[in-house]
Amino acid sequence: MRLNILSAGILLTSIVVLSACNDQKSSSEQQTQSSADQQEIAKFNAYVEVANSLNTPFAKTLSDHQQYIEPKLKSGEKLDSYSVAYPFTLNQTKQKLTKAIALPHAMPEIDGPAKSFEDALSKFQPINTELSNYADSKGYLADGGKKAREQDDAYVSTLTEVVKAEEAFLTGIEKQDEINTREAFDKAQKDTQDYFRAGLILYAKQALRLSYAVFQTAGSKETVAPFRARLDQAAAMADGWGKKIVEADPNGCPYIMNAVNDFVAEGRQVVSDAEAGKYVKKADDINFNILDPIGRGQAALSTRYNNMINVFNNPHC
Numbered sequence: 001m002r003l004n005i006l007s008a009g010i011l012l013t014s015i016v017v018l019s020a021c022n023d024q025k026s027s028s029e030q031q032t033q034s035s036a037d038q039q040e041i042a043k044f045n046a047y048v049e050v051a052n053s054l055n056t057p058f059a060k061t062l063s064d065h066q067q068y069i070e071p072k073l074k075s076g077e078k079l080d081s082y083s084v085a086y087p088f089t090l091n092q093t094k095q096k097l098t099k100a101i102a103l104p105h106a107m108p109e110i111d112g113p114a115k116s117f118e119d120a121l122s123k124f125q126p127i128n129t130e131l132s133n134y135a136d137s138k139g140y141l142a143d144g145g146k147k148a149r150e151q152d153d154a155y156v157s158t159l160t161e162v163v164k165a166e167e168a169f170l171t172g173i174e175k176q177d178e179i180n181t182r183e184a185f186d187k188a189q190k191d192t193q194d195y196f197r198a199g200l201i202l203y204a205k206q207a208l209r210l211s212y213a214v215f216q217t218a219g220s221k222e223t224v225a226p227f228r229a230r231l232d233q234a235a236a237m238a239d240g241w242g243k244k245i246v247e248a249d250p251n252g253c254p255y256i257m258n259a260v261n262d263f264v265a266e267g268r269q270v271v272s273d274a275e276a277g278k279y280v281k282k283a284d285d286i287n288f289n290i291l292d293p294i295g296r297g298q299a300a301l302s303t304r305y306n307n308m309i310n311v312f313n314n315p316h317c
Helices: 027-052 058-075 087-102 108-136 139-143 146-187 193-216 221-248 254-275 293-313
Strands: none
Touching: 027 087, 027 108, 027 146, 058 146, 087 108, 108 139, 108 146, 139 146, 146 193, 193 221, 193 254, 193 293, 221 254, 254 293
């Protein structure tokens, strides 16, 4: 299962192509370019809306089923509860996907995975609807769970395909988002607010992605080094952006800088904890699983990152 679910962590404005109207272009060419840009923005944001609507990802639904329900079904134990994916969420996700796919503008990184996700949901929908009715009416009390057992292999099989497609879809959005951010950075005039802002977001995204390996390997040296390097680049860009903001307004922008500093600080804490061996379980550490330093560190870093992106998407200064 992915370590974090795409949420606030997409900078919606990063899709905007920073190619200002060229004086050598005709008015009609400029209008055509503007229209294409707006189509790109609309479609990308529609895909992001799909991702953000996955409050309970299908990966979590599958994980919970395999952990709590499947063992009871296989053991023949009497069922006192039973549930499947929420049909309303499934329907809403599928409808939003269909609308997003139909929007003009080709997005190779997302369009294919989105269609595969839509297809997987369509195949999963019939059995999930049938078993949802069975669960809601407590049919498992009437038949001792017979129907749930008979259809569990098919349910898990089709849900697994949904999970695979969901992961590919979310990965596609992240790839496209990084492409957009890299393009904004490359096209921005150097030593400007836009340049430092785009660089900050680009390196922060890359740092967050590299952090996944840090947590997965319990803070190995090989994974900490590249994460720290990207974090340092993000911090340098943040410093440059802050200076440009103060040049424009002596009051600066504490609202955004605080969120940026929180992310950088949390990243540095991850590095410190990894180097101190706090992510490695000691043989005599009975509280490791309770304290869950890896889960807590991962959640804290993702939260700080999402908060930072959120303030950039909703600036107050």
